[in-house]
Amino acid sequence: MLLATYDLWAFVSDNQAELVDGLLNTLKVSAFAIAGAFVIGGVLGAARAHRIPVVSQLTAVYVEVIRNTPILVQIFMIFYALPQLGLVFDQFTVAWLSVMVWGGAFNSENFRAGFEAVPYRYREAGDALGFNRFATFTNVTLPIGGRIALPSSINTYISVVKNTSLMYVIGYSELTTTALNISNQSLETLEALTVLAVVYLALVWTLSVSIRLLEARLALPESR
Amino acid sequence: MPDWVEPVARYILQEGLPGTLRVSAAAVVGSALIGILFGTLMTIRFLPLQALIRLYVEVFRGLPILVTVFIAFFGLPSVSTRLEFDPLTAASIALVLWGSAQVAEATRGAVQSIPREQHEAASALGFGWGGRHSFVILPQALRRLLPPFVSLLVNIIQNSTLAGVIGGLEILDAGERQSERLTAIPPSGIGEIHAAEVFGGVAVLFFLISFPLTRLAAVLEKRLV
Numbered sequence: 001m002l003l004a005t006y007d008l009w010a011f012v013s014d015n016q017a018e019l020v021d022g023l024l025n026t027l028k029v030s031a032f033a034i035a036g037a038f039v040i041g042g043v044l045g046a047a048r049a050h051r052i053p054v055v056s057q058l059t060a061v062y063v064e065v066i067r068n069t070p071i072l073v074q075i076f077m078i079f080y081a082l083p084q085l086g087l088v089f090d091q092f093t094v095a096w097l098s099v100m101v102w103g104g105a106f107n108s109e110n111f112r113a114g115f116e117a118v119p120y121r122y123r124e125a126g127d128a129l130g131f132n133r134f135a136t137f138t139n140v141t142l143p144i145g146g147r148i149a150l151p152s153s154i155n156t157y158i159s160v161v162k163n164t165s166l167m168y169v170i171g172y173s174e175l176t177t178t179a180l181n182i183s184n185q186s187l188e189t190l191e192a193l194t195v196l197a198v199v200y201l202a203l204v205w206t207l208s209v210s211i212r213l214l215e216a217r218l219a220l221p222e223s224r
Numbered sequence: 225m226p227d228w229v230e231p232v233a234r235y236i237l238q239e240g241l242p243g244t245l246r247v248s249a250a251a252v253v254g255s256a257l258i259g260i261l262f263g264t265l266m267t268i269r270f271l272p273l274q275a276l277i278r279l280y281v282e283v284f285r286g287l288p289i290l291v292t293v294f295i296a297f298f299g300l301p302s303v304s305t306r307l308e309f310d311p312l313t314a315a316s317i318a319l320v321l322w323g324s325a326q327v328a329e330a331t332r333g334a335v336q337s338i339p340r341e342q343h344e345a346a347s348a349l350g351f352g353w354g355g356r357h358s359f360v361i362l363p364q365a366l367r368r369l370l371p372p373f374v375s376l377l378v379n380i381i382q383n384s385t386l387a388g389v390i391g392g393l394e395i396l397d398a399g400e401r402q403s404e405r406l407t408a409i410p411p412s413g414i415g416e417i418h419a420a421e422v423f424g425g426v427a428v429l430f431f432l433i434s435f436p437l438t439r440l441a442a443v444l445e446k447r448l449v
Contacts, residue, residue, distance in 0.1 A: 068434035069427045070382035072389075073396055077427065080403065081420035165288035169389055176290065183298075193299045196291050197283075204286040 011191035015182050022178030023199060025092075029174060030161045032096035033103055037160060040104030041153060042146075045111025046137060049145070059108055066105035071163055074098055079170045091172040095164065103160040107153050114149025115141050147218045154211045158204055165200070175199060228414055232402040232422060236429070240398025247312055247384040247394060251319035252377055258320065259327020260369075264357055266332045277328065284325035289383055293318040297390045311392030319380055326379075330372045334365035367448055374441035378434050399426040 012019065044062070047055040066074065075098045078089070089097065118141050126136030165176040173181075176196060183192035266277045284292060297314035300307035309317065338361050346360040388397030403422040405413050 064435065064438075065427075065431065068378075068431045068438060070385040070396065070430055072385040073423060073427045073430060076396070076400070076423045077420075081423045084417055084420045162288040165290045168290065176288070176294075180294065189298045189302045193291070193295050197287060197295070200288055200291060201283065201286045205282070208286075 006190055007188075008191050008194055011182075011186075011188045012195065018178055018182060019175070019195065022173060022175040025172070025178075026161070026164050026174040026176075029092070029095045029099065029164045029167065029172075030157075033099040033160050033164070034157045036096070036100035037103030037107045037156065038153070040100070041107025041111045041149075041156075042142075044104070044108035045115055045149070046141075048108060048112040049115035049141075050133075050137075063105045063109055066102055071098070071102050072166060072169065074102060075166060075169060091167070091170055094170055095167045095172045095174065099160050099163050099166075102163065103156050106156045106159070110149045110152040110156060111145070113152070114147075115145035117148045118145045150218060151211050151215055154207065154214070158207045161203055161207070162200065165196075228406055228416070228418065229421075232399075232406070232418075233425070235402055236395060236398045236426065239393055240395040241429075243312055243387065243392060243394035243397075244381065244384050247316050247319065247387050247392070248377070248381045250313075250316040251323055251380045251384070254316070254320035255323025255327050255376065255380070256373070258324035260331050260362070260366075262324060262328035263331025264335055264362065266328060267335045281325045281328050284321045285329070287322075289318060289322050290386055290389065292321055293386045293390060296321075311390045312387050312394070314390060315384065315387030315392055318386070319383060322383075323376060323380055326376055327369075327373075330369055331365065334368040335361055337368060338364050370448060371441050371445040374437055374444060378437045378441070381433060381437075382430065395429060396426055399423055 044055070044059040048059050050056075075094070078098045078101075079094045082089070122140050122144065123136055126140045131139060164174055167174050168177045168180065171177060179192040179196050183189045262277050262280065266274055268274070287295075293315055296309065296318040297311065300309070300314075335357075342360055342364065343356060346356040351360065384394055385396040387394050388400065391397070393401075399422045403417075403419045406416055406418050406422075407413055409415050
């Protein structure tokens with residue numbers, strides 16, 4: 001039936017402008033969310049690894065809440081529940097905010113593990129050189145622990161990119177919403193799904209390959 | 225407690241929860257069976273088979289699960305009318321495709337972590353490939369698979385909310401329907417917005433299900449490895 005009229009090329013060329021816009025929106029949301037998740041992960045991961053009172057405990061609660069509730073529920077909370085409390089965001093803000101909050105929780109665990117893997121004697125060496133705690137962190141723990149955390153944090157960023165597809169539920173016109181909306185009108189369902197599969201796999205696979213290249217590049221001298 | 229709470233909670237627990245449990249149970253069992261089979265087959269040194277399973281694993285781990293759900297719900301019926309499924313079944317199929325890819329990868333690692341001597345000892349006792357794997361290798365590998373399995377269960381329960389996106393009645397969808405109903409004018413609704421309470425309740429419900437399981441996964445991880 002629909003298989004007989006399958007024409008991927010016509011679908012792509014007829015809807016090129018919209019699909020490119022959708023892809024750009026996906027990339028924009030991903031970039032905002034990844035940048036935010038990087039900062040949240042670095043700061044809260046450091047607070048956890050250094051057992052900074054209050055911040056450390058609050059971070060643990062934040063991580064458990066995010067890890068143990070579905071991300072769709074989190075999106076619904078931000079999109080439907082926060083307006084009731086007077087916080088109204090546009091779709092773009094909800095999109096990057098929700099995946100950033102999600103990615104930040106996972107990333108703070110990645111960075112905590114990375115910072116905690118830095119041998120204690122390295123930090124002692126920092127003390128011996130007269131560094132204060134902050135200088136030891138920025139000069140010793142961050143560059144070494146950050147590299148240890150890199151593969152797992154890139155995995156989190158890959159999940160962030162994939163999770164932007166969930167913005168379909170709030171109608172934000174990223175790639176998934178765009179492709180599905182076009183296919184709803186033209187009934188080119190298989191073509192739309194093919195485009196989605198190819199583009200997401202290209203994005204995800206490129207990022208996965210980059211992890212392996214980066215890992216080899218940034219491996220610590222002693223583990224090489 | 226206000227009057228509107230009881231019917232909403234009753235609907236979520238009586239209509240939504242069974243949907244979530246159905247999808248999750250089907251997805252966990254399907255993922256385990258297919259994943260363990262594929263993962264074990266991946267350890268056979270036969271390139272075409274390895275390449276084929278590797279492709280399956282990379283595709284379904286790489287795709288956003290929502291896209292896989294759309295493929296199962298909108299894509300399959302366009303290929304053949306016999307492949308038309310209701311939303312809960314379509315979501316279960318998508319979660320099996322995703323989950324089995326995760327399990328296959330974990331099983332491959334677990335099977336390969338069993339020392340070669342175990343294979344040799346089993347062969348010496350006269351076991352063929354099938355007997356060796358089912359009676360000697362897999363029972364040991366499954367022990368190491370237990371912690372990732374519990375994490376998979378948590379992920380599947382949480383991702384069963386994707387069934388709601390295509391109209392399947394599960395916990396989150398039940399909450400959404402109720403929060404929408406409350407905004408309607410009486411008698412069907414009460415003309416008030418209670419999205420924060422309803423979705424907050426849904427979040428608490430998921431937390432109560434997931435939290436013990438993630439703790440269990442962490443404990444198993446420490447004990448068994």
